[in-house]
Amino acid sequence: MSGGKISYSGLTGAQLARFFRDMADTPEGKTSRTSPEFNFDPGNFRKLKIGLKKEPDGFSLKIRAKQPREAACGTAQAETGTGEEAGDFKYNTLKKRMKSRFKTICESLANNTLPGEAVVTAFLRDSRLMTAWPDYGDEYYEAYDQACTAFREAFESKNLEACKTTCQELSRLKKECHDRYK
Template identity: 40%
Template sequence: MSNDMTISKYLEPKELAAFFRELADAVENGGHDEFACVDDFRKIKIGVKSEYGQISLKAKFKAAKPCAPDVVGEDGEIVKPKYKDLKKRMRGSFKMLVKMAHEGTMPPKEAVDAFLADSALMVTYPGYGDEYYESYGKACAELKAAFESGELERMHAAVDALVHEKSRCHAKYD
C-alpha cells in the first residue's frame, strides 16, 4: 500500500515533450498506465538530464492516498497499515491544520477529514499510548465540531488541544 510511484528511464530528446503531455493529461483527466496515481498527487519531483544524446528522466510521485487497493486479509478484513506509516501520513495533515489555524485560516475539509479518519484508526493500535486515546478522541471530536461550526477561534483552540495531547503522549512513547 505505497503512496509512491517512480519512473526512471532514458528517452530520445524528442520523446520528452510527449512525456510531459501525458503527465499533464493524467493530472487533468485522471491517471492511467504509467501515471496510475498521478491524478491524486501530493508531491511530484522530476529530474531531467541530457546525457550523451539521451534524456535521463527520473520522476517520483507521492500520492495523497495509497495507489494500490486496500489489502484484504484472510478473514475479509482490511489490513491496517503499519503504525509507523500511519503516523507518517498523519504528520502531513496535522502540520497543515496547525499552520493554517495559527495563521487564522480555516484548513481544507480534505485535510480535516483525512486527519480525523487517520486519528480514528490510530487509536485502534494497542500499546502506543492507550491511556491517552480517550482524551485524544475528545480533542478530535472538538476539532470536528469546531471545523463544522466554522469558528476560527474555536478551531485554533481545538488544534492547540491536539498539540497538547500529542506532546503528552509522545513525551512518554517517542
C-alpha cells in the first residue's frame, strides 16, 4: 500500500502485534518485515488513520493513508492547468474561497440577477481544483463536475432560471459531501 486504503479481517492477536511492530519500524527506516502477510507501506503520507475492531473471529484492521498536501496540490494543478496557487495552495484556503464565492453567486441569483462573470469564473476554476484533490469526497466529484458544467452553460447562455436550478444542485451535492466528510 502506498497511499489509499487497505483492510484485513480475521486477524489473530499475534498477527496484529506483528503488524504494529512492522509499522513502528517504518518511520525509522527499518525494512525487515516480520509479517509478510501484510502488504503495508504507507509511503510518503500526511495522515494515517487506523481502525481496529474486535470481532468474534479475531480482529479487523482498516488503514487509510492520505498523501501529502504538496503532492495533491501538484495533481490538482496538473489536471487544471493552473499554477497561480503554487506555493500557498491549501485545501482549507480553497474551501473558504469557494464558500465565499458560492455565497455571492447564490445571493445574486436569489435577487434575480446573474452573478458577475469574474466570481463565476473563479468559482468554477476553484471547483476544478477541489475535485482534483484526493480523499475529500472523490465519489461526489463526477456529479459535482457535471453540475458545474451545467451551471457554466446556463450562465453563458444568460439563463437565470437554469442558473438557479443548477446552483441548487451544486448546493445539494456540497451538503451531501460535507455531511459525510466534515
